Amino acid sequence: MNPSSYFAPSYLNARQLYLRCAANLAAHVESHVIPAQRGLEGEELATDVVRLGPKTARRLLVLTSGTHGVEGFCGSAAQIALLHDRPLHALLEKLDVAILVVHAINPYGFSHLSRTNEDNVDLNRNSIDFSQPLPVNPAYGDLHALLVPAEWPPSAENAAAIAAYIAERGEPAYQRALTIGQYQHADGMFFGGARTVWSTRLLQTLLEKYGAACESIGWIDFHTGLGPYGHGEKICVGQLGADELQRARAWWGADVTSPLDGTSVAANVAGPVLDTLRRTCTHARTTAIAIEYGTVPLVDMLHRLRADAWVRQHPDADAQYLSTIRADIRAGFYCEDDVWRGLILGQARAAILQAVMGLSREPAC
Template structure:
């Protein structure tokens, strides 16, 4: 089989058309790998009436001293990409053999946000962004006055927005700059439950499930690497390696030794991502307190930031207007899907190649000497 033909076959069997298909493929591949499987269901149903669950596959745990976590669909609709990366790993005999020889277990967490994956939404069933939800809700929550100023503009009375609304948004960007707009919109906010990037008022069921998985299936390992797959930011097809750990110089240095000097650090201003708090990966510090942890979000670019935000604006409007005509609702859902998943072989091939490299680098890092 030629290289282009092999790539096309790999793309076709890894990138699924729906959450239901992705889940079926994940469970089948995990079973073929003789993984230890666990499933954590949600009470709500999926877009096709299907059961929703976060499925967890642990591969090669016996005798392993380290574990690599690969997670998908923290932001539901981004699961088309993340699930494909997980499936590609489970059918990659060479990577599986390298992990086994290195004494590294694999912990694959499929569809952290299954609701969003199924319903083509970035948020969960309560419009909560799981990557802003890991907060101490007993204390003061981060303020985001910039978002409060924008909220009414972001969610207009009618969709699509009229020219006056678009002019007002453009004027805000002109006054505050592109980075000011990015931060106000996407850092996370805790005051407008119907708005964008809402972090919630309490820890979600999905976040509590993740914490349980980490405590019961990762905490026993001395070394933990974690790649959380995302989409939506950056140049088309480029996988930005975003440091996802604490504000700790040693952790940043280790991540760069593993994945390269181009690992971006949001709190240093070197990432396309805003410097957020309450991100999901931070749960590992309490759940796995004795391990050495090296964390990275692998973010694949799709569309320009303003287009991505417009897609989220449309989705937020649709949640408020379930009576919307079916044609309009369908168009909004398609726009969301296109903003976070590029159904094109070239983009998909770029994703699988960069994902494989990041996994290989993590395996080498986990198998190497302590530093």
């Protein structure tokens, strides 16, 4: 099939395609619908789950898409391609490895073309212990009023102030100030929440259910927005277990990066979703990465996320204007280019195969 056939133009179409592929496999689909929420097209919003591989397998690979909503086009396509991949299904049986395909863990953001969920929470900042004092990010606090202005597009003065900050401190400092997460501005960017949200609780439930009998669990979480165009950087982030980074590099190659040793394009964020696995399945050896596919330059990408935050605060703005802004946000995280789409699928299949082979070498009991 042409690579473009695995990509859908909206969450609604992606979900329909995913469910159709699962039906063709006669696979059981477990659907979890967000209560009291609807999509941009008025559709039901759900996270759908399919398990592939031997029923008794005790080595499991988890694949998640749409952690950051609008980034879901990429991960959804990788998952749909996997559902079509009969040779890989046969390999699972041979190697006694299972795959849990979790489609659209943040269906609200996927449908509404937003990074965050129905509560404006960034799921990749929400996997923390909320009974403890929340992290403080004073650098974000210094920028908040500039980042989410009252008008969009921002004024010339606002743009100049942002440019001056970057010129004085550099893009890495600007990126870090925004992206490590913050817990004080609920209307702002990269907000980690005040409590564990629906999607994070669902991930915990799924991992408890499907990971309880597993000794070894791998995870690939698909993202877009950072790095060179079409390149999938494999990032090991969060509260890594003993030897996890070493094991990740053994599975996926020496080019696996991590903010812990300064090799990653991403900052070491607070509460990444991958920590949900590490905190939930303490009985298992866990090996988790995010794959981050490049789209547009860093400052451009962050500018579109600023627009996302503005849209959240102005739901009653002119509908056509909001649609135009959302289309621009979408274009920052999904490139409608067959070369880019082919790069996504090729690297995704390689990473899935590497993880399956890595798991097959792990003890099953």
